[in-house]
Amino acid sequence: MKTAPRLEVQLGPLKLKNPVITASGTFGYGTEFLPFVDLSRLGGICVKGLSLSPRKGNAPPRTFETPAGMINAIGLANVGVEEFVRAKLPALRPYGTAIIANVFGETVEEYVEVARIASEGEGLAALELNISCPNTQRGGMVFGCDPDGTRRVVSAVRKVTSLPLIVKLTPNVTDIVSIARVAVDAGADILSLVNTFLGIAVDLPRRRLVLANGVGGVSGPAIKPQALYLVHRVWREMGVPVIGMGGIMSASDALEFMLVGARAIQIGTANFIDPASSMKILDGLLESLERMGIQDINEMVGALKSEGHSQDFST
Amino acid sequence: MLAHANLVISEALCYDAPALSGETMSSSSPPPIHDFTARVSENRDLGASHYLLTLEAETIAASAAPGQFVMLRFAGSLDPLLPRPMSVSEVLPASGSHPGHIRILHKVIGKGTQRLASLRPDDRLQALGPLGKPFSIPSAEWPGSRALMVAGGIGVAIFPFLVPALRRAGLAPVLLFGARSGKDLVLKDWFAQQGVEVRVATEDGSEGVKGFVTTLLQDAMSSSPGVGMVYACGPQAMLKAVGGMVTGAGVSAQLSLESYMGCGIGACLGCVVKVRRESGFAYARICVDGPTFSASEVLWE
Numbered sequence: 197m198k199t200a201p202r203l204e205v206q207l208g209p210l211k212l213k214n215p216v217i218t219a220s221g222t223f224g225y226g227t228e229f230l231p232f233v234d235l236s237r238l239g240g241i242c243v244k245g246l247s248l249s250p251r252k253g254n255a256p257p258r259t260f261e262t263p264a265g266m267i268n269a270i271g272l273a274n275v276g277v278e279e280f281v282r283a284k285l286p287a288l289r290p291y292g293t294a295i296i297a298n299v300f301g302e303t304v305e306e307y308v309e310v311a312r313i314a315s316e317g318e319g320l321a322a323l324e325l326n327i328s329c330p331n332t333q334r335g336g337m338v339f340g341c342d343p344d345g346t347r348r349v350v351s352a353v354r355k356v357t358s359l360p361l362i363v364k365l366t367p368n369v370t371d372i373v374s375i376a377r378v379a380v381d382a383g384a385d386i387l388s389l390v391n392t393f394l395g396i397a398v399d400l401p402r403r404r405l406v407l408a409n410g411v412g413g414v415s416g417p418a419i420k421p422q423a424l425y426l427v428h429r430v431w432r433e434m435g436v437p438v439i440g441m442g443g444i445m446s447a448s449d450a451l452e453f454m455l456v457g458a459r460a461i462q463i464g465t466a467n468f469i470d471p472a473s474s475m476k477i478l479d480g481l482l483e484s485l486e487r488m489g490i491q492d493i494n495e496m497v498g499a500l501k502s503e504g505h506s507q508d509f510s511t
Numbered sequence: 512m513l514a515h516a517n518l519v520i521s522e523a524l525c526y527d528a529p530a531l532s533g534e535t536m537s538s539s540s541p542p543p544i545h546d547f548t549a550r551v552s553e554n555r556d557l558g559a560s561h562y563l564l565t566l567e568a569e570t571i572a573a574s575a576a577p578g579q580f581v582m583l584r585f586a587g588s589l590d591p592l593l594p595r596p597m598s599v600s601e602v603l604p605a606s607g608s609h610p611g612h613i614r615i616l617h618k619v620i621g622k623g624t625q626r627l628a629s630l631r632p633d634d635r636l637q638a639l640g641p642l643g644k645p646f647s648i649p650s651a652e653w654p655g656s657r658a659l660m661v662a663g664g665i666g667v668a669i670f671p672f673l674v675p676a677l678r679r680a681g682l683a684p685v686l687l688f689g690a691r692s693g694k695d696l697v698l699k700d701w702f703a704q705q706g707v708e709v710r711v712a713t714e715d716g717s718e719g720v721k722g723f724v725t726t727l728l729q730d731a732m733s734s735s736p737g738v739g740m741v742y743a744c745g746p747q748a749m750l751k752a753v754g755g756m757v758t759g760a761g762v763s764a765q766l767s768l769e770s771y772m773g774c775g776i777g778a779c780l781g782c783v784v785k786v787r788r789e790s791g792f793a794y795a796r797i798c799v800d801g802p803t804f805s806a807s808e809v810l811w812e
Contacts, residue, residue, distance in 0.1 A: 221779075222778065222779065223778060224777065224778040228776060228777050228778045229776075229778065231543065231544050232544075232546065252792075252793065252794055253780060253783070253794060255785070255794075255812070256770065256782070256783050256784065256785075256794070257770070257771055258780065258781045258782075258783065259771050259772075259773050259779065259781030259782070260771055261591060261592060261593050261771070263590050264589045264590040264592055265592060266592060266593060266773065268773070268779070268781060270779070270780045270781065273780050273783075273794065416589075416592055417589045417592070445589070465592075467774065467778065468593065468594075468773040468774035468778065468779050469584060469592060469593060469594060469774075470546070470584070470637070471546065471639070471774065471776055471778075472546065
């Protein structure tokens with residue numbers, strides 16, 4: 197009898213039953229998707245970014261469709277880390293899926309405090325440090341764009357948590373590898389990339405920017421080639437596991453990210469378009485592997501045939 | 512992704528009002544949301560870029576309530592990418608061997624509605640719904656006997672479904688319909704055929720009163736007593752004006768808000784509106800906390 201392909205992946209200290217993770221900010225606190233998704237089948241759930249205090253988020257308009265993508269400036273609206281640990285985390289625990297808390301602060305001290313409180317939550321699988329949110333005045337990308345800021349915040353958080361530490365990188369930098377290296381040196385176990393690309397949308401008749409925040413983050417299929425490139429570069433340069441994301445809409449997209457080096461992937465914008473996307477991508481992965489005769493999905497990771505390319509990716 | 516119009520809610524009746532209308536409401540656990548492939552039965556060109564789309568949608572027809580919406584999308588489409596929120600305009604219940612259908616009134620505004628306009632019978636599209644908080648229908652004890660439906664332009668799309676529910680509650684529906692020009696007064700004849708009293712205002716004066724629909728509302732509230740509830744759906748400026756007028760007149764109103772939406776199920780937090788809360792204000796999600804809001808609850812920017 198044929199056995200189903202093996203989907204389990206190991207990212208440093210973090211073991212996932214499969215590489216499909218729902219991305220922070222696109223999947224609420226998980227339970228919103230119960231009508232559409234069997235949460236127990238997911239490899240992981242990255243919850244909405246958590247801050248020390250609850251945040252209302254930005255004024256509307258917060259989202260707008262762009263060609264093959266969307267732009268958002270939600271502003272990290274969330275219930276706060278304490279409410280998450282008290283009410284949201286227990287609701288997710290029974291599903292036996294890796295729950296990843298995405299955490300955020302405006303100062304190093306806040307990052308540390310949020311990470312510490314989240315880490316005390318029973319049943320949490322990992323922390324994802326958000327040093328890449330483009331939609332807040334302070335914190336977030338301010339840290340992720342600067343090697344010194346990255347070092348300070350990652351090393352400080354590393355000291356207060358024994359959980360697997362994922363650092364989520366912004367693409368809005370000149371040299372993502374230099375930031376990735378600092379993050380790993382400071383204690384990151386895993387890198388996830390990419391967060392959204394900075395962008396603006398223009399309301400032509402009104403001669404205004406569409407989003408109340410002005411600037412937003414672009415996601416969706418429009419950013420897939422850029423995201424693939426950055427994942428590939430970081431994977432080639434760094435010796436740590438990489439979680440890839442950016443416009444993944446199908447199992448084929450997911451496998452492309454794995455081929456260029458991602459050991460797991462995150463589904464983001466696709467959750468908005470079809471709330472069952474994560475399930476369809478997971479089913480699609482199994483079907484694709486069976487069709488290709490591949491027994492273990494890990495065989496796909498970094499399995500790109502590189503001969504024949506004239507361009508060296510290291511630059 | 513431009514969310515389609517929806518309306519107001521009055522504090523008194525609101526969310527747990529008895530569902531006299533017979534529409535689904537009330538039960539403590541949320542009704543199921545269905546995501547399925549719908550077959551197009553008809554896509555009628557009503558002129559002036561308006562279309563009336565009829566979809567075979569058994570599950571939504573069986574469970575939708577007036578004021579709710581669906582998210583429509585084209586499978587595999589990357590551009591347009593996001594589903595489009597559309598009010599359920601009318602439900603044609605299943606009968607005999609005919610499955611239930613829903614009707615969606617839409618107007619070509621952008622890429623998504625352009626593509627909706629191109630649909631032909633037997634085409635397929637994906638539908639997710641029913642979504643959002645329905646209109647509340649006043650109970651029999653409500654003092655008024657008339658319900659005013661205030662529509663601005665394509666906002667009229669939400670009202671055909673409301674008419675039979677109001678009638679079942681013993682209320683006489685009156686449509687106050689404002690549009691840019693007479694040619695934009697789509698479905699006006701439908702309402703008249705249903706015996707609904709229709710009053711019209713156009714900005715260019717080509718039909719009815721010259722001016723905005725708020726002129727009609729002012730007149731209706733002052734000249735004829737017994738208005739039990741105002742329902743309104745249309746552009747934000749209209750809803751804001753309606754909200755101010757009903758508050759001044761001591762009449763309850765339910766506003767159906769529209770917004771750009773990402774997901775329609777409360778996850779993306781993209782479609783918020785500022786609302787009054789004990790602690791000051793909050794951003795409520797139009798897709799799940801609305802689209803129906805009480806006029807007294809919305810804090811206009």
